[in-house]
Amino acid sequence: MSQIHVALQVLRSRGYRVTEPRKRVLKVLTEVQRPVSPYEIQEILQRKGEYLNHVTIYRVLDLLCLLNLAHKVLMLGGFVKCTLEEEDGCHRFVVCRECGALREYADKELCEEENAIAEEFGFRTEQHFSEFSGVCSKCIALARF
Amino acid sequence: MSQIHVALQVLRSRGYRVTEPRKRVLKVLTEVQRPVSPYEIQEILQRKGEYLNHVTIYRVLDLLCLLNLAHKVLMLGGFVKCTLEEEDGCHRFVVCRECGALREYADKELCEEENAIAEEFGFRTEQHFSEFSGVCSKCIALARF
DNA sequence: CTTTCTGCAAAAGGTTTGCAGTTAG
DNA sequence: CTAACTGCAAACCTTTTGCAGAAAG
Numbered sequence: 491m492s493q494i495h496v497a498l499q500v501l502r503s504r505g506y507r508v509t510e511p512r513k514r515v516l517k518v519l520t521e522v523q524r525p526v527s528p529y530e531i532q533e534i535l536q537r538k539g540e541y542l543n544h545v546t547i548y549r550v551l552d553l554l555c556l557l558n559l560a561h562k563v564l565m566l567g568g569f570v571k572c573t574l575e576e577e578d579g580c581h582r583f584v585v586c587r588e589c590g591a592l593r594e595y596a597d598k599e600l601c602e603e604e605n606a607i608a609e610e611f612g613f614r615t616e617q618h619f620s621e622f623s624g625v626c627s628k629c630i631a632l633a634r635f
Numbered sequence: 636m637s638q639i640h641v642a643l644q645v646l647r648s649r650g651y652r653v654t655e656p657r658k659r660v661l662k663v664l665t666e667v668q669r670p671v672s673p674y675e676i677q678e679i680l681q682r683k684g685e686y687l688n689h690v691t692i693y694r695v696l697d698l699l700c701l702l703n704l705a706h707k708v709l710m711l712g713g714f715v716k717c718t719l720e721e722e723d724g725c726h727r728f729v730v731c732r733e734c735g736a737l738r739e740y741a742d743k744e745l746c747e748e749e750n751a752i753a754e755e756f757g758f759r760t761e762q763h764f765s766e767f768s769g770v771c772s773k774c775i776a777l778a779r780f
Numbered sequence: 781c782t783t784t785c786t787g788c789a790a791a792a793g794g795t796t797t798g799c800a801g802t803t804a805g
Numbered sequence: 806c807t808a809a810c811t812g813c814a815a816a817c818c819t820t821t822t823g824c825a826g827a828a829a830g
Contacts, residue, residue: 507784507829529819543787548820564709564766584753584760593756603745604767608729611738612772615729619710620765622749627757652804652809674794688812693795 493520493571497559504557511542515550516571519560524590525568565621566590580618586626638665638716642704649702656687660695661716664705669735670713710766711735725763731771 494516498508506512518531526534528547535542551569554560558578560569565585573594574581580596601618608615639661643653651657663676671679673692680687696714699705703723705714710730718739719726725741746763753760 509785509829511786527819544819545788545821546786549786565764584749584756584758586758587761593758595752595756597748597752600745600748603742603748604729607740607742608767608769611729611740613729613731613738613769614775615767615769616732617769618767620767621709622753622760622763622765624753624758624760630759650809654804654810656811672794689794690796690813691811694811 497554497571500557500559501553506553506557511546512550512553514540514542515547515554516559519554519569519571523570525563525566525570525592527568530568561594561619563592563621565623566592570594579616581620582618583621585621585623586629587623588625588629591626591628642699642716645702645704646698651698651702656691657695657698659685659687660692660699661704664699664714664716668715670708670711670715670737672713675713706739706764708737708766710768711737715739724761726765727763728766730766730768731774732768733770733774736771736773 494513497516498513501508501512514535515531518526518534522534528544528551531547531551532542532544551560551562555562555569558572558581560571561581561583562569563583563585565583568590570592572581574596580598580601582595582597582600583592584595585592600620601615604618605615639658642661643658646653646657659680660676663671663679667679673689673696676692676696677687677689696705696707700707700714703717703726705716706726706728707714708728708730710728713735715737717726719741725743725746727740727742727745728737729740730737745765746760749763750760
């Protein structure tokens with residue numbers, strides 16, 4: 491089953507409707523594979539002749555993030571499709587500071603270490619979202635810095 | 636030497652001037668100990684009768700972040716004074732999702748593990764900024780959720 | 781057919797820019 | 806004194822809200 495159909499299934503199973511705008515935003519996120527802002531999504535759609543109001547895009551993204559089907563990449567201020575299948579409470583990114591390329595991963599060991607540190611501070615952890623910056627192999631090769 | 640004086644010393648040593656607006660913003664960040672937005676800083680100052688233009692505050696914060704004297708907490712969209720003395724490339728936060736309380740820390744082990752993962756993806760890492768969310772002891776006690 | 785969702789208009793918020801005048805060193 | 810910095814006005818971009826009409830199931 492395709493990436494998008496899995497997401498649509500999640501929508502349906504949680505009582506949300508499968509609508510044209512939601513399918514279009516998911517399609518864009520799946521295709522671009524990099525963080526895109528709401529207005530960027532609108533432009534991409536417009537080039538295909540598929541207009542969506544920006545308010546609608548904001549609302550669709552809110553919903554996708556609520557369902558963990560997408561994430562807001564804080565470092566870059568854009569949204570990406572979530573690429574993990576499970577690992578509910580662990581969403582980690584390495585982000586290339588040059589080109590914005592990113593990889594999502596989950597890691598139990600990191601979670602445990604962070605939990606231990608948090609406990610020392612009197613925190614009980616829940617979600618592990620983390621981002622950290624580096625330079626990807628492409629940009630290293632191009633020596634774009 | 637006080638927190639603020641250390642920061643002012645950094646400014647001076649890097650060729651930046653020590654000005655009234657910069658001192659005031661640093662003072663606010665040091666006092667509040669939680670993430671505050673530019674406009675919040677302006678309000679806090681106004682209550683003390685110390686007006687600063689919001690543009691100035693934006694520019695001071697940009698500079699402080701550039702020098703690693705402050706950080707933008709992405710999860711909350713506010714700025715905090717950096718509380719680490721060294722550990723240049725490692726700035727990590729646990730953030731309470733209820734009250735916004737946070738703790739900054741650095742951890743070599745986490746950096747090494749993240750480096751290894753990044754390498755697998757073809758990334759060369761540089762800065763390790765990470766944030767993750769939990770609930771702090773105060774909010775656990777108050778059961779505010 | 782009814783509830784959920786979208787589009788539109790408008791407002792509210794946040795951030796940036798250029799320039800003239802002020803200030804630190 | 807002079808380069809660096811601040812304040813102001815205005816523009817710009819992002820995000821939110823309320824409501825009327827459209828569409829999903």
